[in-house]
Amino acid sequence: MTTLGIAVVDYRSAADTAGLVRSIVAHHHDPDLRVAVALVDNGDQRAPLEEVAELARRHGLVTRVLHGHGNVGYAAGNNLAARWLRDAGADLIWVLNPDARISGGSLAAAARLGAGDDGCAVGATAYRDAGGAVRPDLGAVDLWTGRSGRSPGPRALTYVAGHSVLLTRAAFDRLGGFCEEFFLFYEEADLAVRCARLGVPVRVVADLLVTHAGGGATGATADLRAKSLLTWFHASRSCMVFFRRHYRRRLPVAAAARLLYAGRALLAAGPAAAGAVLRGTAAGLRS
Numbered sequence: 365m366t367t368l369g370i371a372v373v374d375y376r377s378a379a380d381t382a383g384l385v386r387s388i389v390a391h392h393h394d395p396d397l398r399v400a401v402a403l404v405d406n407g408d409q410r411a412p413l414e415e416v417a418e419l420a421r422r423h424g425l426v427t428r429v430l431h432g433h434g435n436v437g438y439a440a441g442n443n444l445a446a447r448w449l450r451d452a453g454a455d456l457i458w459v460l461n462p463d464a465r466i467s468g469g470s471l472a473a474a475a476r477l478g479a480g481d482d483g484c485a486v487g488a489t490a491y492r493d494a495g496g497a498v499r500p501d502l503g504a505v506d507l508w509t510g511r512s513g514r515s516p517g518p519r520a521l522t523y524v525a526g527h528s529v530l531l532t533r534a535a536f537d538r539l540g541g542f543c544e545e546f547f548l549f550y551e552e553a554d555l556a557v558r559c560a561r562l563g564v565p566v567r568v569v570a571d572l573l574v575t576h577a578g579g580g581a582t583g584a585t586a587d588l589r590a591k592s593l594l595t596w597f598h599a600s601r602s603c604m605v606f607f608r609r610h611y612r613r614r615l616p617v618a619a620a621a622r623l624l625y626a627g628r629a630l631l632a633a634g635p636a637a638a639g640a641v642l643r644g645t646a647a648g649l650r651s
Contacts (some may be wrong), residue, residue, distance in 0.1 A: 369454025371445030378412035401447035437547035468573030487530035517522035523556035596640035604648025
């Protein structure tokens, strides 16, 4: 029997996580697939997450709330989840954000990841765009400026969107999990670089669809006027960490791009936003 492990890092968003669990239950049809769920409490709100865990258990999902560690960030939180899931026998680890929803297909589709790659692969799920077409859920980051989005350009690195990342156990072990230098943002871009360097193939599980609201806990949004200070800071810090780790010679260009971004933040959202960009950039250069 295959065990699918699902990692969910929650920061004060138990209601979102409950919705995710319901979507997991609704798309679990295979009696030969065992599902284990690790709910990571990064927001010191164990009680509501225990209620979500009980909901999952009532539907046959092996579930545990990991708590008491404080807010360790997205990467470290998912590594905590993965360690428990591996101990629980997980053959695959599926990282999902609380505000993600499984919207099509069956969980059994995830179990096929790695079948032709000696059991070692990273996978993206798919989504349905506004026109109804099914597309791979990928993002891209400009390897000179650090600007990210869905459309890859000639200077861009394509990565699996961080709200829905599948890793076989062998791939997770080869990669060493997520890099904990990243507190929020750019973890998936870092993962893509390491996949390329270590020869871990990246596949698309096209018959497993996921929707993502985005920014539920972090305030991340494309609207510059609505971004949270947390997002301004950590996106800038992580951008610098990413270039410092992988493209050090381009770091001055990426840092200059962040200074220009601080100007955009000032015009769109005021001095506090611009200050958060500058502090985050400085923190990423120092760390």
